[in-house]
Every structure is written in C-alpha cells, then in structure tokens.
Amino acid sequence: MTTAMRGTSAEGTATDLPRLLPASQQPQEWHAHAARYGGRVPFRGAPGRLIPDVREAGLTGRGGAAFPVHRKLEAVLDAATSRRKTAVVIGNGAESEPASDKDATLLWLAPHLVLDGLQLAAEAVGADQAILYTHADRRHDVGRRLEQALTQRRQAGVERVTVQLAQAPPRFLSGQETAVVNHLGGGPSIPTFIPPRPSERGFDGAPTLVQNAETLAHLALIARHGPRWFRQVGTAAEPGSTLCTIRRADGTARVTEVPLGMPLRDLLGPVTLDGAVLIGGYHGTWLPVAQAVQLTLDNHALQAAGARVGAGIVITLPPDSCGIAETARVVRYLALESAGQCGPCLNGLPRMAAALAELAGARPRRQARADLERWAGLVTGRGACHHPDGTARLVRSALVTFAAELDRHGRGRCSGTNPRPFLPVPRAQARTEEDWT
Ligand SMILES: Cc1cc2nc3c(=O)[nH]c(=O)nc-3n(C[C@H](O)[C@H](O)[C@H](O)COP(=O)(O)O)c2cc1C
Ligand code: SF4
Numbered sequence: 001m002t003t004a005m006r007g008t009s010a011e012g013t014a015t016d017l018p019r020l021l022p023a024s025q026q027p028q029e030w031h032a033h034a035a036r037y038g039g040r041v042p043f044r045g046a047p048g049r050l051i052p053d054v055r056e057a058g059l060t061g062r063g064g065a066a067f068p069v070h071r072k073l074e075a076v077l078d079a080a081t082s083r084r085k086t087a088v089v090i091g092n093g094a095e096s097e098p099a100s101d102k103d104a105t106l107l108w109l110a111p112h113l114v115l116d117g118l119q120l121a122a123e124a125v126g127a128d129q130a131i132l133y134t135h136a137d138r139r140h141d142v143g144r145r146l147e148q149a150l151t152q153r154r155q156a157g158v159e160r161v162t163v164q165l166a167q168a169p170p171r172f173l174s175g176q177e178t179a180v181v182n183h184l185g186g187g188p189s190i191p192t193f194i195p196p197r198p199s200e201r202g203f204d205g206a207p208t209l210v211q212n213a214e215t216l217a218h219l220a221l222i223a224r225h226g227p228r229w230f231r232q233v234g235t236a237a238e239p240g241s242t243l244c245t246i247r248r249a250d251g252t253a254r255v256t257e258v259p260l261g262m263p264l265r266d267l268l269g270p271v272t273l274d275g276a277v278l279i280g281g282y283h284g285t286w287l288p289v290a291q292a293v294q295l296t297l298d299n300h301a302l303q304a305a306g307a308r309v310g311a312g313i314v315i316t317l318p319p320d321s322c323g324i325a326e327t328a329r330v331v332r333y334l335a336l337e338s339a340g341q342c343g344p345c346l347n348g349l350p351r352m353a354a355a356l357a358e359l360a361g362a363r364p365r366r367q368a369r370a371d372l373e374r375w376a377g378l379v380t381g382r383g384a385c386h387h388p389d390g391t392a393r394l395v396r397s398a399l400v401t402f403a404a405e406l407d408r409h410g411r412g413r414c415s416g417t418n419p420r421p422f423l424p425v426p427r428a429q430a431r432t433e434e435d436w437t
Helices: 030-037 053-056 071-082 102-111 111-125 140-155 177-184 212-226 264-268 301-305 323-337 341-360 366-379 387-401 405-410
Strands: 088-093 131-134 163-168 208-212 239-245 254-258 274-277 285-288 312-317
Touching: 030 111, 030 131, 030 140, 030 212, 053 071, 053 212, 071 111, 071 208, 088 102, 088 111, 088 177, 088 323, 102 111, 102 131, 102 140, 102 212, 102 239, 102 254, 111 131, 111 140, 111 163, 111 208, 111 239, 131 140, 131 177, 131 285, 140 163, 163 177, 208 212, 212 239, 254 366, 264 274, 264 312, 285 387, 323 387, 323 405, 341 366, 341 405, 366 387, 387 405
Parallel strands: 088 131, 088 208, 131 163, 239 312
Antiparallel strands: 239 254, 274 285, 274 312
C-alpha cells in the first residue's frame, strides 16, 4: 500500500521522495536502516540542542493539527526545568482515524526511523522514559515488528532511553493527546479537560511530549541532514514532505509521501470534475473536485476553501455513491464515538447524526437541514476536545458540497445507485467501559 513518487537512490538526494518510506517498499531491518541513514542516532549531547534546528526546519506535527514542533519541545523542556521533574515522551501511532493508514505503514516499513526520532525527542526534552503507543493493527502485527526492531537496536547499542510499547484501544478518540496520556496512566481512553496540558503535567504528573509517529520520523531526518535539507521540499510556510492515505473512487487505496504544496490535481490523478473529494479525513472537509483541483496540499491554500491537510487523508467519492448517505454513516459512527462527557457533544452529535440520516433518505423534512446547521453551530468549540468541531466541519461541508443532492432527496430521488458503503467505518458500537480501557 505504498508508492514512491520519484525514483531514489539508496542514499537519496535532498529533493528525492520518499524520504521516510523505503523506495523498495520492503520493511527496513536495522542493517538496511543503518546502511541508508547511518548506523548511529545523531544525538546532540544535551537537552535543548536540537530545538533550534527543528525551529529553522519549520517542522509541524503530522498528527492532524500541524502545530509547530519546536514550540512543544520548548514547552516540555521549560516545564521540566522549572518544575525539576524529568519529562516523558510518547510517540503517538494510534492512528485512530479509520480512513488513515499512514502511521501503520510507516511503523511497518520504517520502524527504526520513528524509534530514532523518539530517542532524539527524548534527548531534546531531557526525558528518561519513552512510550510508543500504537493500535492493534488492522493489517499487520505492528506490535511484534516493533518488538523485533527494539531488540535489534539494543543489540546495536543505539537505545539510550528505554522504550515501552503500549496498545491503543480501537476507538476514534484513543489517539487524542489527553486520551493517550489518560489511558497510559491507567485511566479510560477518553480526553481530559485542559489545563493542565500534557506538556505541563501529563503521564505520571510529568511534563509530557506527545508527538505523532510520522512527526518523529521527520525529526530524525532533520537531526541527521539539517533544516536546509528539510526545506528543500514543501513550501516556505509549510516545509517538508507528508505521508498521505489516498483512497480512490475505484476502491483502491495507497499511502504515498508527497511534498507539502503539491497540486491536488496531481495527487488525485484522473478524476471526474463533477465529483467530490474528502480532504483531511472524518474531521475534514468535502470539496467539489472542480474546486479541489485548483488547490494545493498545504494548510495555507486549503484554509481558503475551509479545509486543512489534517493527517493527510484524501478520498475521492465514487460517482455512484451518495455523498449524503456516506457522510451520514460516518457521522453516526463519530456520534457513537463521543466520550459522552461534554453536554454539547453528548447531545448534539447524535442529533446531528439523526438529522443527517433523515436527509439521506427520501423526502426529508425541510426542518432537518436547518436543525443540522443550527446544531453544527451549537457544538463547535464546546467540547473538552476537538471532536465536535471536526464533526461539525464535516457536516457543514457536506451540506454545501452536496447541496444539489440534498435537493434531489427532497424530490424523493438519489443519485447514489451503488448500495455498497464506500467510506471505511468500523461497526458502529455504543461506548462501554470495556471498550475504553
Ligand atoms: C479525536 C481526535 C483523535 C486524534 N487521533 C490521533 C491519532 O490517532 N494519532 C495522532 O498522532 N494524533 C491524533 N490526534 C491529534 C493528537 O491529539 C495530537 O495533537 C497529536 O498526536 C500530536 O502530535 P503531532 O503534533 O506530532 O501531530 C487526534 C486528535 C483528536 C481531536
Ligand atoms: S468533546 Fe466529546 S469527545 Fe471530546 S471530551 Fe467532550 S464528550 Fe468527549
């Protein structure tokens, strides 16, 4: 499920992609990793020393929010210094978004790059503990692969900080930062209210850095090749490459590494202009293909269209699927995944799901659409986490992009002729205590 965008030699030149994934698409054992990137982890010798390079590189988080990585490193190091409490680092490979496959692919093919990044992040914030948190993988046994990688690294003598492996429950919220910390601390896998932020007081009360698995892999390459090398692809405002999960209308899916700022026209390949594309996954935005092909894959360009890169998920809707019905299935799933601890999320999301289900059927009440718009406004910004905001974004974009389809449903018709669901949605399940722990 991976592909190389351009050919690359064993070492690769600065602008060659892939940088993170092996061009051979074969899992990289330690000896192959050492041959490609050098057999040592480029430690800097003291906490804080890597941070200026990360700032200059302009690396942002690849877990969805695109937050500047150097600011998180600084915050954790500052908290650890001022509180005289040793920091903890967590690599987030939960990939709880059902449509995404990029972190599992990265961990499967290039585990040592992520583990190099975890060690370097630990040094940067002066941590003495690192945890790599991954989901029970849908396709591969990532946990077993990581155990093997850790054994190889111990034998090679490159591990400074002991790395523990931990498993994320298969729920949408299990990858959310405070849910990760909560779960690893023995609590349920649900978000907690902030403040305090994990950077202040996280795992075991320590200042905690939570960084996406792909972000850590980029960090490892910045430490090795420097910020100027990193900036040789991407845009000036959003440098570097990013992993994307591309799902095409024909049902095929692949993970690919592309420069930020890549024209969506090139990423999407041959598409019908009157179709729709979902950018950024289930907290993302539906756009008409005709609009998407004018844009580039970076937050600056996408923002103008109300979209964002998120975790790099790009999905083309098949012409014989109904966008409203597909969104209704996803929103029902998202509503059931609410942790149920904030009123607007607990009450608003199921109502939105029900209204959307009505709109997906024949001759919905006019009021259903107005209700949906109102609830999308009411839940936004009202949760302890961004789950309601992301769900509202998806719903609003569906109402706009599929406006003609909504009118069709009002007349008792639907352009979706394929009864088979398209977007991957785990079997909807209500929350139980067991699921979250
Ligand atoms: C509902 C929800 C689910 C999330 N799931 C994940 C996830 O599976 N993996 C991940 O890395 N980040 C996930 N995030 C983002 C994390 O909260 C956090 O911002 C991220 O792990 C930080 O890493 P980064 O700065 O390197 O991107 C999720 C956020 C939300 C609101
Ligand atoms: S906003 Fe929703 S998902 Fe997030 S913590 Fe509150 S109830 Fe849970």
